Structure formats: structure tokens, C-alpha cells
Amino acid sequence: MVSIKDIAKHAGVSISTVSYALNGSPKVTEETKGRILAVAKELNYVPNAAARQLKPRETKIIGCFLTTFAGAFYGSLLQGMKEELNRRGYDLIICSGTQSHRMLPERMLDGAIVLDRFFTDKELLLHAERGHKLVVLDRELNHPNIVQVLLDNKAGATFAIEHLLEYGHRKIYAVKGPEGSFDADQRLQAVRQTMERNGTAEYIELPGNFDKASGEAAAIRIMDEYTGQVAVFCFNDEMAIGMYQALKGTAFRIGEHIHIIGFDHLEIAEYLQPPLASIHYSEKRWGAVAAEQLIKLITDEGAEHERIYASLAEGGSVQRRNSFS
Structure with missing residues (x-):
């Protein structure tokens, strides 16, 4: 069966140009439109009537669905989305809460980027089956209308624990994330696997x-249980910052008694004293890649699953265990 990809190849134009021509868009010249229609006729192209019926009127609006707006994490992520979408002629709106989910079935959006654990897998797959274009940042789903742009949580968490073990720490705490969080679950799996594989340390x-x-609460418990140097991997920087706040003014010194490593490498982490060691990746790039792949999915330009890689940004909050022995 001939597709618009075949027409694009024969006409020497992009898939989106073919799509615009077949749908009568003024974005292509009459000359180009005529050439494309001639190629379509030559190849005996037959439009998919069902798909054409499902195709909504373009709104040029993309929705980003978030679980919450709290914390310092989202600014760079959303800025990356906004810049990429604006460059391609789309606007971005930010949504949170289950009531906002109806914007998809009501076709108020051309597509959506989802980082919202209140969206169920079943709900997203249903929307995809109905023709909605989605990029997910917080789960793995298999559907032609869904693209995954995922953070490499497992590699990042592995870097964190291996760094603590390499520095000789023999008692390691992991401060986990919320129940049902894909990122937190991925990080926890990697931590447990790394401790089982390499760990001779006590693990809590x-x-x-x-x-x-929750970072403050973890710090209070660690202080109550303290018998000697410990290391802590907080599954995000927000919790690590909470630990800094709880430890401030106490007899416990970060980087000496309690060694801390976070995840996200928020800008504020560099201004803490001592600077917070953290797993680094570009939130802005994550958002930009998600936006890019969603537009490719909408315009049928060969969207692909992507992974955002992480690395370790060392800071003064982690030192070798024997430094203060």
C-alpha cells in the first residue's frame, strides 16, 4: 500500500510537505502541490479514510501534563520544550490535575508531552488508539502513536552508588522517591542491583x-542512628537540599560526617556549601528532544524513541571515607 512517505521519496520533498499538499494547506505553492498530486496519482495513492476522519483541525497548541508544579526541577525542562515548539510554530500550555486530561479527547491539543503519574497507562493507550499523538517521559508504552523520551535513571543511580563505594563508604542510605514514580522505581532497581553486585557496605x-x-525527615533519622561516617544517595536534589537544611547548625558536617549525593544537578546545588555532588543531565535538552519528537510524530516525519544520558557532577558533599578518619 502506497504511503505519503513513498510520495515524498518520489517527489523529492519532505513528508510534512506531502501532508500539507494532500490536505490543501496554503503552506505549499500551487506548483509544488500540483507536482505532489501528480506523483500521488501516478503511484495510485489511496488516502486512509478512517485516519482522515480522525484528523482534527490543527490548533498549533501542545500540552505538557505534569504531576505537580512544585520544586525547582521543571523550569529548564519546560523552557526546552517551549523554545523548540515555538521554533516550529507551536505554542505550549502546561496542565496538571485529572480534570485537565479531558483536553485530549476534546481535541483541544495537537499532541501532548506527559510527565504525569496520574495519567494511567490504560488511559494513555486509549488516547493513542484514538489517534492522539503523545510523548511520554515517565513510562514505557508500546504504540505507534506514542514515543518515549526517557531519562537514563538506571545509569545515573549506578554512577551514584559506585562513586560512594569507590570512595570507601561502608554504610549507605538511599532516600527513595514517591510510590508509583517511574523515575524513582528505575533508580531504586539500579541501586539494589549495584549493591548486590558490588556492595560490601551496609545498605538502608x-x-x-x-x-x-522528606529529605529533612531522612536527615533526622540518620542523625538519630549515627555511629560513624555514612553516605546518602538522595533520589533527587530537592531531598538533598532538605537534608542540608536539617543538618545546618548541628554537630554533623556534610562531607565529613555525612556524605550526600543527589540526582538532577539543579543550579542551586552548585551554591550550597559544600557544593552538592549530583547526577547531571540537561533538563532543557530533555524538554527540547521531547518537543522535537512529538512534532515529528504529528507530521509523520519518523519520530524515534530517545534516551537522555546522565553523568556524575562531583562536589564537596562527598569525600573519601578515610579523609577524616
Whole structure:
């Protein structure tokens, strides 16, 4: 069966140009439109009537669905999305809460980027089956209308634990993320696997919720249990910052008694004293790649799954264990 990709190849134009020509868009010249239609006729192209019926009127609006707006994490991510979408002629709106989910079935959006754990997999797959174009940042879903742009959580968490073990730490805490969080679950799996594979250290898991309050609570428990140098991997920087706040003014010194490593490498982490060691990746690039792949999905330009890679940014909050022995 002939597709618009075949027409694009024979006509020597992009897939989006073919799509515009077949749908009568003024974005292509009459000359180009005529050439494309001639190629389509020559190849006996037959439009998919069902797909044409599903195709909504373009709004040039993309929705980004978030679980929450809290914390310092989202600014760069959203800026990356906005810049890439604006460059391609789209606007971005930010949504949160289950009531906002109806914007998809009501076709108020041309597509959506999802980082919202209140969207169920079943709900997203249903939208995809109905023709909605989606990019997911927080789960793995298999559907032609869904592209995954995922953070390499497992590699980042592995870097963090291997760094602590390499520095000789023999008691390691992991401050986890909220229940049901894809990123937190991925990081936890990697931590457990790394400890099983390499760990001779004592390993303790503490509850967390990706916020400062849970970091403060973890710090209080660690101080109560303290018998000697410990290392802590907080599954995000917000919780690590909460630990800094709880430890401030106490007898416990970060980088000497308690060694801390975070995840996200927020800009503020560089201004803490001592600077926070953290797993680094570009939130802005993550957002830009998500936007780019969504537009490719909408315009049928060969969207692909992507992975955002992480690295370790060392800071003064982690030192070798024997430095203060």
C-alpha cells in the first residue's frame, strides 16, 4: 500500500510537505502541490479514510501534563520544550490535575508531552488508539502513536552508588522517591542491583517524596542512628537540599560526617556549601528532544524513541571515607 512517505521519496520533498499538499494547506505553492498530486496519482495513492476522519483541525497548541508544579526541577525542562515548539510554530500550555486530561479527547491539543503519574497507562493507550499523538517521559508504552523520551535513571543511580563505594563508604542510605514514580522505581532497581553486585557496605532504604520535607525527615533519622561516617544517595536534589537544611547548625558536617549525593544537578546545588555532588543531565535538552519528537510524530516525519544520558557532577558533599578518619 502506497504511503505519503513513498510520495515524498518520489517527489523529492519532505513528508510534512506531502501532508500539507494532500490536505490543501496554503503552506505549499500551487506548483509544488500540483507536482505532489501528480506523483500521488501516478503511484495510485489511496488516502486512509478512517485516519482522515480522525484528523482534527490543527490548533498549533501542545500540552505538557505534569504531576505537580512544585520544586525547582521543571523550569529548564519546560523552557526546552517551549523554545523548540515555538521554533516550529507551536505554542505550549502546561496542565496538571485529572480534570485537565479531558483536553485530549476534546481535541483541544495537537499532541501532548506527559510527565504525569496520574495519567494511567490504560488511559494513555486509549488516547493513542484514538489517534492522539503523545510523548511520554515517565513510562514505557508500546504504540505507534506514542514515543518515549526517557531519562537514563538506571545509569545515573549506578554512577551514584559506585562513586560512594569507590570512595570507601561502608554504610549507605538511599532516600527513595514517591510510590508509583517511574523515575524513582528505575533508580531504586539500579541501586539494589549495584549493591548486590558490588556492595560490601551496609545498605538502608529510607522513604522519600521528591521534596525537601522528606529529605529533612531522612536527615533526622540518620542523625538519630549515627555511629560513624555514612553516605546518602538522595533520589533527587530537592531531598538533598532538605537534608542540608536539617543538618545546618548541628554537630554533623556534610562531607565529613555525612556524605550526600543527589540526582538532577539543579543550579542551586552548585551554591550550597559544600557544593552538592549530583547526577547531571540537561533538563532543557530533555524538554527540547521531547518537543522535537512529538512534532515529528504529528507530521509523520519518523519520530524515534530517545534516551537522555546522565553523568556524575562531583562536589564537596562527598569525600573519601578515610579523609577524616
